[in-house]
Amino acid sequence: MQLGATSLPDVPAETLAGLCPPRLTSEKIQERLSYIIEKDRIAGDLPRRFLEVFAAILQHTNYRQVIDNYARIPARCANCSCACQIYQRTNAPEDVPCYRSDLLLEVYRRHFTLRGIVEEHLRITPLLTDEYILEMAETYYHCTACRRCTLECPLGIDHGLVTHLARYVLSEIGLVPRALVISTRAQLEGPTRNTSAIPWPAIADSLEFLEEEIFDDKSIKVKFPIDKPDREFIFFAPVSDYLMEAETLMGIAVTLDAIGLGDAWTISSEFLDGINYGLFYSDWILERCLREEVDQAKRLRSQKILIGECGHASRSAKAFVKTFGGGRDAPPVVNIMELTHRAFKEGKIKFDPDVVTERVTYHDPCNLARSGWIVDQPRELIRAFCKDFVEMTPGGKWNLCCGGGGGTVSVDELRPYRTHVVGSKKAEQIAATGAHYVIAPCANCKKQLREVCQDNGLTDVEVVGLHDLIYKAIVLD
Amino acid sequence: MLESWIALARGPLLRLALFAMALGLLRHVLLQVWEIFWALRRAGDQVVPWGLALRRNLEWLLPWRYLQRKERRLYNFTSFIFHVGVIVVPVFLAGHVAIWQQELGISWWRLPGSVADWLAVATVVAAVGLLLGRMLNQASRTISKPQDWLLPLLCAVPFVTGFWVAHPSWSPLGLQAVYLVHLLSAELLILLVPFSKLVHMVLFWTSQTSSELGWRFPPGSGERVRLSLGKDSEGV
Ligand code: SF4
Ligand code: SF4
Numbered sequence: 240m241q242l243g244a245t246s247l248p249d250v251p252a253e254t255l256a257g258l259c260p261p262r263l264t265s266e267k268i269q270e271r272l273s274y275i276i277e278k279d280r281i282a283g284d285l286p287r288r289f290l291e292v293f294a295a296i297l298q299h300t301n302y303r304q305v306i307d308n309y310a311r312i313p314a315r316c317a318n319c320s321c322a323c324q325i326y327q328r329t330n331a332p333e334d335v336p337c338y339r340s341d342l343l344l345e346v347y348r349r350h351f352t353l354r355g356i357v358e359e360h361l362r363i364t365p366l367l368t369d370e371y372i373l374e375m376a377e378t379y380y381h382c383t384a385c386r387r388c389t390l391e392c393p394l395g396i397d398h399g400l401v402t403h404l405a406r407y408v409l410s411e412i413g414l415v416p417r418a419l420v421i422s423t424r425a426q427l428e429g430p431t432r433n434t435s436a437i438p439w440p441a442i443a444d445s446l447e448f449l450e451e452e453i454f455d456d457k458s459i460k461v462k463f464p465i466d467k468p469d470r471e472f473i474f475f476a477p478v479s480d481y482l483m484e485a486e487t488l489m490g491i492a493v494t495l496d497a498i499g500l501g502d503a504w505t506i507s508s509e510f511l512d513g514i515n516y517g518l519f520y521s522d523w524i525l526e527r528c529l530r531e532e533v534d535q536a537k538r539l540r541s542q543k544i545l546i547g548e549c550g551h552a553s554r555s556a557k558a559f560v561k562t563f564g565g566g567r568d569a570p571p572v573v574n575i576m577e578l579t580h581r582a583f584k585e586g587k588i589k590f591d592p593d594v595v596t597e598r599v600t601y602h603d604p605c606n607l608a609r610s611g612w613i614v615d616q617p618r619e620l621i622r623a624f625c626k627d628f629v630e631m632t633p634g635g636k637w638n639l640c641c642g643g644g645g646g647t648v649s650v651d652e653l654r655p656y657r658t659h660v661v662g663s664k665k666a667e668q669i670a671a672t673g674a675h676y677v678i679a680p681c682a683n684c685k686k687q688l689r690e691v692c693q694d695n696g697l698t699d700v701e702v703v704g705l706h707d708l709i710y711k712a713i714v715l716d
Numbered sequence: 717m718l719e720s721w722i723a724l725a726r727g728p729l730l731r732l733a734l735f736a737m738a739l740g741l742l743r744h745v746l747l748q749v750w751e752i753f754w755a756l757r758r759a760g761d762q763v764v765p766w767g768l769a770l771r772r773n774l775e776w777l778l779p780w781r782y783l784q785r786k787e788r789r790l791y792n793f794t795s796f797i798f799h800v801g802v803i804v805v806p807v808f809l810a811g812h813v814a815i816w817q818q819e820l821g822i823s824w825w826r827l828p829g830s831v832a833d834w835l836a837v838a839t840v841v842a843a844v845g846l847l848l849g850r851m852l853n854q855a856s857r858t859i860s861k862p863q864d865w866l867l868p869l870l871c872a873v874p875f876v877t878g879f880w881v882a883h884p885s886w887s888p889l890g891l892q893a894v895y896l897v898h899l900l901s902a903e904l905l906i907l908l909v910p911f912s913k914l915v916h917m918v919l920f921w922t923s924q925t926s927s928e929l930g931w932r933f934p935p936g937s938g939e940r941v942r943l944s945l946g947k948d949s950e951g952v
Contacts, residue, residue, distance in 0.1 A: 311916070526935065526936070631824065
């Protein structure tokens with residue numbers, strides 16, 4: 240059953256010429272997938288390299304047992320297609336989740352199972368061609384890895400996992416959106432240590448400015464704690480919160496202050512960006528980002544990792560800090576909404592219900608809600624300060640993805656696809672609520688939902704974070 | 717002439733098919749368990765929600781989950797009936813229990829004849845229904861592979877012929893011919909189990925756990941992959 244990768248049959252190029260689709264030049268690839276990484280990285284024999292990488296990954300990871308299972312059992316019942324908002328919108332066969340996953344599974348069958356290898360050698364044309372690989376590169380970045388379809392598969396096939404693995408293999412042969420690589424490079428290897436490449440002095444300035452803002456708005460002195468040792472929480476938020484989404488950060492600082500945790504948290508000036516694109520395309524990156532977080536926690540002797548309003552940053556830390564941060568000894572991971580919610584239950588926060596009078600709805604980030612982790616907490620908080628709260632349907636665990644999940648929101652070239660295809664159901668959902676505020680406690684979702692609203696003519700909608708509104712409604716004594 | 721064929725099909729061929737199936741399935745199970753064991757050993761986070769995985773499996777075995785939603789409700793319900801039929805009839809039909817007793821020396825509860833008849837009919841109807849459901853749904857139709865079409869048909873053959881064996885007056889063919897087709901088609905199916913998607917009868921039980929374990933990464937694996945690809949000195 241489980242053998243090493245075979246290379247493609249050694250047939251002379253001339254014999255193949257008439258049978259195979261022609262080799263694609265890197266210019267052709269660029270033309271088709273303009274958002275894919277630098278040209279010079281994708282020269283050479285793509286199929287051969289794809290198989291080498293696939294083999295190496297199967298050897299060193301835990302994917303083999305699950306991929307082998309998936310390759311053998313699919314019922315092809317199409318239950319998953321009913322759950323996927325892309326297929327529901329396009330009705331295109333290539334958007335059926337099971338079809339998409341089968342692209343990778345078929346490569347596995349053909350090259351890593353005994354029967355497949357025999358089959359592959361009996362054919363003249365190979366399965367894996369440049370064209371086939373490009374199809375994968377395209378389609379695995381159409382799927383947002385929202386994992387809604389997984390809830391519907393009777394056999395428990397997790398298409399989010401297959402998408403993750405496929406992207407991992409593709410990324411190691413250089414097929415990965417440029418936007419993700421450039422951000423990650425800045426975060427892990429650049430001088431600024433964050434995905435937006437903002438130098439620390441600029442961030443420090445911004446924090447000082449926010450402190451003044453808070454004083455102007457609320458007449459209280461709140462300090463952003465920087466590099467304070469021995470605090471309970473070390474805080475990571477997407478770097479955009481420090482500049483573009485500052486209201487969220489101000490809300491968080493004020494809330495922590497109000498619940499008596501003002502001296503219990505710290506930001507690290509060395510590494511403060513919670514973004515982890517590794518969750519979307521590479522285990523290697525995932526591990527490196529999380530090790531940075533754990534190292535900072537160690538450096539400042541913080542006991543817990545606190546993640547701001549961000550779906551993928553929260554899930555990657557929650558699910559993988561244990562994996563890469565020392566198993567049971569790893570620091571626990573908490574999301575800010577959990578903390579605020581707990582304080583609210585303990586009666587430590589009071590809200591003025593007359594501040595936010597507009598209608599509010601809540602968007603569940605897939606990475607928080609799909610597993611049922613954070614669903615009710617934000618709703619309880621919202622209900623406490625807002626009289627006109629309307630749910631989107633479906634919501635909670637069954638939410639629809641904003642349309643920019645899986646890192647695709649960072650890829651500007653995909654915007655029309657994100658807003659008109661993947662996000663169109665979301666636009667309908669939002670319009671149906673008639674809400675003015677859409678709360679989306681996630682930097683990615685916020686960016687995407689703003690674009691969805693713009694491109695779908697929802698001009699009255701304002702997309703905000705949860706702590707943005709808490710900032711408005713909180714009562715400080 | 718037919719009689720000796722029947723004797724062959726009923727005796728050695730049946731034993732061979734069952735033996736091959738058992739061996740094939742055992743291989744799948746052992747490999748799967750082995751892989752899961754190693755995956756768990758390597759995982760940096762070894763906390764696996766076994767209970768949750770099992771619960772999800774059980775949830776999908778019972779029909780109430782998909783009766784609650786409207787998409788593909790009929791299809792899924794048909795599939796439920798089909799699965800009940802293909803499991804219960806071969807194992808609990810009185811005539812079969814007699815064979816099991818003769819071959820294995822153990823015996824168990826027998827399905828009353830009339831129930832078996834109805835269940836057999838329902839299974840055949842369900843098999844046809846599954847094919848229709850596959851044909852009429854665009855998504856399902858386009859992702860289907862040959863075995864998805866052939867297996868329900870092949871499953872229906874032993875049921876139809878079995879029904880005729882029990883009720884020869886309905887049968888268009890002679891009893892012996894029908895019986896032979898019944899035996900051979902059933903044996904072909906049994907033989908195909910480890911080599912087709914029918915293997916889900918054993919792999920289904922671990923698929924949810926496998927998925928969970930798929931998300932449990934071994935620490936350092938990313939680095940090792942880069943190393944074995946000779947990319948250890950390259951940056952992001
Ligand atoms: S629900 Fe599962 S078995 Fe059915 S088509 Fe989708 S992935 Fe395949
Ligand atoms: S993970 Fe989401 S986008 Fe991808 S196939 Fe499943 S439902 Fe569709």
